[in-house]
Amino acid sequence: MFAGFPVEDLVFLAVSLVVAGALTGLLAGVFGVGGGALVVPVLYEVFRVIGVPEDVRMPLCVGTSLAVIIPTSIRSFNAHRAKGMVDMSILKIWAVPVVLGVILGSYIARFAPPDLFKIIFVIVAVFSALRLLFAADRWKLGAQMPGKLLMSIYGAVIGVLSALMGIGGGQLSSLFMTFYGRPIHQAVATSSGLGVIISIPGALGFIYAGWPKMAVLPPLSLGYVSLIGFLLFVPTSVWTAPIGARLAHRLSKRKLEVVFGLFLLTVAGRFVWSLVA
Template identity: 85%
Template sequence: MLAGIPLGDLAFLAVSLVLAGAFTGVLAGLFGVGGGAVIVPILYEVFRVIGVAEEVRMPLCVGTSLAIIIPTSIRSFQAHRAKGMVDMSILRIWAVPVVLGVIGGSYIARFAPPDLFKIVFVVVAVASALRLLFASDKWQLGTEMPGKILMTIYGGIIGVLSALMGIGGGQLSSLFMTFYGRPIHQAVATSSGLGVLISIPGALGYIYAGWPKMDVLPPLSLGYVSFIGFLLFIPTSIWTAPIGARLAHRLSKRRLEVAFGLFLLVVAARFVISLLG
């Protein structure tokens, strides 16, 4: 399948993936996100160029994104935890519902139209970005984190949506925590731990989901996970994740809010473009 592609094009794609991996690592450390919003569209173009069938292209991007998020999330979580900013009590409550949500999302991905989840994400991302950019502290659901039952429900929703979007969950959980009055630095740091809970079962779920399609998937794929994309992203993303984490703790609260808000608008714009296309 790769034989008909000029060597120059392959070199360009390889360099693009390596650079994207570096950018993904910085995002993982800076915002507590796994970088799926960057990974998925880049992989989509790569797989389009090498001729991956349309019917499996998008789930292959999502599954590969979840696999790539595994090491970047672990590295980001370790860096933030070393700073003492991770609220482990929240992660303990979310652990089971998030994992169950990821498993459910991996199964739903076989049947549900992705546009529905893109629309939901755009609405949430834009509303939250406006809150961050305009520093409207009145945009809160409460001053304290909710009880265990509501937290469990939120965790399940985060898991489902993250699995369907190929993201580490940091975008959703960071927004949720800031809506309940948690400082942005702590929200970002704690959210980095969700990437670990989401990416591992998510990648395994997409391997299982894509197993019946092995005959139409590109070489070096295991279900809906491509080892080509995985191997090209990993080295630089692992290397740059601590850089992003250090940068996050050096920025003022206001600067981090603005940066995170602008990041969310970019991600929302990417989903809007895909919906219109």
């Protein structure tokens, strides 16, 4: 026994998180996301098995995911930038409104019911997936990116939703950029930089949001951030992120869209099941 947990549960926890970390890094590189769309459902199942209470389980998953995204996004962003695919002008416009949105989302997380996180996750994931799978290039809002005001508004929305979903904002910003005619590969590469902007204030915000719940959170938690989850996810996710980035640039545009769409539907289906079960 260690801190009230059987040894076999700790072994299960460690193996699950190390393997999931490797897959997270791969997805971060391939899709330009921080990997939160995988981290959150994996952590949800792991924390369920070890008995984390339902009312704090989902926000603990989201906060830990945001912490994990920090090094993964940095690694993925550097790999994409080295290939010259990142549009830094977009990131500069989004930086401040995205951070403000993350702060607002973290504040909401302090008072939100657990199901709110799941519902937002499902809505955004399904909408993104349907656009990728069935509409392809037909859903367009314009031939070029909009003005700074609309870009700033959308950046704030990305920040709020990303904080509540535990993601780096990759699928949201990629969706927006492709609506305005940007190629999927450039959208993916630029979105990897957004994960860096979102994850750091997001993780700090969830530490704050979970501080009043410390008494019911599992050992080695810092607010809604599990230090165990962070330490076991990070090494393999950082290692595999550049591999995913290289793979992304070898895939065709359509293959990248289909694979990403199916992945998002799978994740959404899991959370719908948890809401109705």
